[in-house]
């Protein structure tokens with residue numbers, strides 16, 4: 234059976250969404266045979282691997298022994314009930330429906346709640362939701378952007394279809410001549426990444442490690458008609474040339490990667506640059522969010538509490554506690570949590586071992602479609618359906634657009650939100 | 661190589677920056693415990709000058725150490741990069757995370773993209789397996 238979407242006249246069938254990254258490409262065609270995905274068309278190699286599923290699916294276990302879902306749910310409920318300071322973490326690879334239940338579960342149990350944005354794109358998403366940074370959609374980029382800057386970002390590796398679907402190669406409504414004539418691609422990075430290679434020497438700006446803030450300040454000077462200076466003696470002529478390109482942009486976008494986020498101590502230099510660019514031109518910023526629904530978690534928590542991450546709920550108090558001290562990194566560093574539920578994430582893989590190892594000493598519950606390092610250390614593991622392949626749901630793309638996920642194949646596994654619901658009922 | 665030879669290999673200090681790679685990401689989607697994921701993750705990409713300073717050959721194993729941990733990975737000459745002697749690249753993975761520091765600034769963000777390691781050739785030693793990391 235081939236599911237596909239062809240818009241010929243009135244004929245309309247469906248495309249599917251890839252959840253391999255926060256681009257959430259919604260033009261995926263699949264060939265399903267005997268309830269297995271046989272071929273995936275249009276996705277990148279990472280997306281194909283995501284949609285075909287992992288080779289080591291998670292098994293439902295309690296204390297390392299295979300068990301039924303009811304027993305696993307009961308054990309998970311008792312762990313969370315008995316904990317004084319539980320942590321609920323993950324959510325990057327969870328549906329918005331599950332994320333909302335996670336927030337309710339955190340309220341119910343007085344838990345810390347956090348997600349991966351806490352140690353990656355969080356500050357940018359927060360600034361966008363607080364309207365401190367001007368943003369746009371990826372569709373705006375496709376149709377209108379003429380100057381595209383990848384700053385500390387390498388989409389050729391992190392979001393392989395960014396350039397072909399949205400930012401560089403496509404012909405857009407106002408960019409009919411595509412990349413050859415209508416778009417200028419710029420890379421600002423500490424290394425010549427695969428994306429930087431496309432920019433050639435002319436539009437690749439190699440800066441030193443942690444040099445981003447100074448480079449931003451130099452650009453602001455140059456855009457203000459002053460001589461740009463940096464402590465690392467960046468060639469002034471090149472900064473002046475770059476600021477000329479930016480000044481003349483009709484619709485500019487900064488696609489901000491982790492290189493930029495980790496380099497800035499605080500966001501002020503970026504705010505100043507964006508303000509200056511918008512005095513002279515029309516500039517937007519989109520965070521290069523990695524996991525498919527990290528931004529969804531930020532939106533859902535923001536709607537509920539006014540914060541995007543790093544919270545602790547107090548059952549006796551309506552107002553949640555918020556701040557870096559409630560982040561997963563600090564709570565693990567200071568050994569503040571006594572149990573954790575991990576959903577749609579693998580902190581033992583993604584966090585520095587020096588703090589992740591503190592998870593090994595407490596009861597852990599993992600909900601995930603696949604075997605992960607965290608799952609291998611968990612007291613309870615509960616497999617869930619893979620979002621967008623085995624489960625419906627909604628998610629928020631890196632630019633804030635909501636995307637509907639449609640299930641492709643049937644599974645006996647419950648969805649992430651069904652599992653959370655069962656745990657909440659058991660508590 | 662005997663223990664004595666191993667001791668004589670030079671040690672150098674390098675700054676490490678982590679980055680992403682689509683092939684490694686794809687391997688991760690298939691299995692975190694698979695051979696491909698280990699082969700593509702347990703790698704440090706070095707400038708040719710640093711390979712010479714270490715007296716090793718491209719593809720040999722090296723031991724990486726700092727105050728946070730120790731791992732053995734393969735040394736690889738970085739391909740398209742401009743000269744970057746003194747700076748090495750690792751892919752974001754449990755192998756790099758064994759070495760990533762968490763500063764005590766209370767800000768909740770590890771130093772994924774700038775940390776120091778001591779590197780020494782360890783020819784013949786096996787790459788640290790994912791299960792040995794934890």
Ligand code: SF4
Pocket residue numbers: 251252253254255256257258275276277278279280281392393394395
């Ligand atoms: S770019 Fe991202 S969303 Fe698109 S197909 Fe690749 S992994 Fe999937």
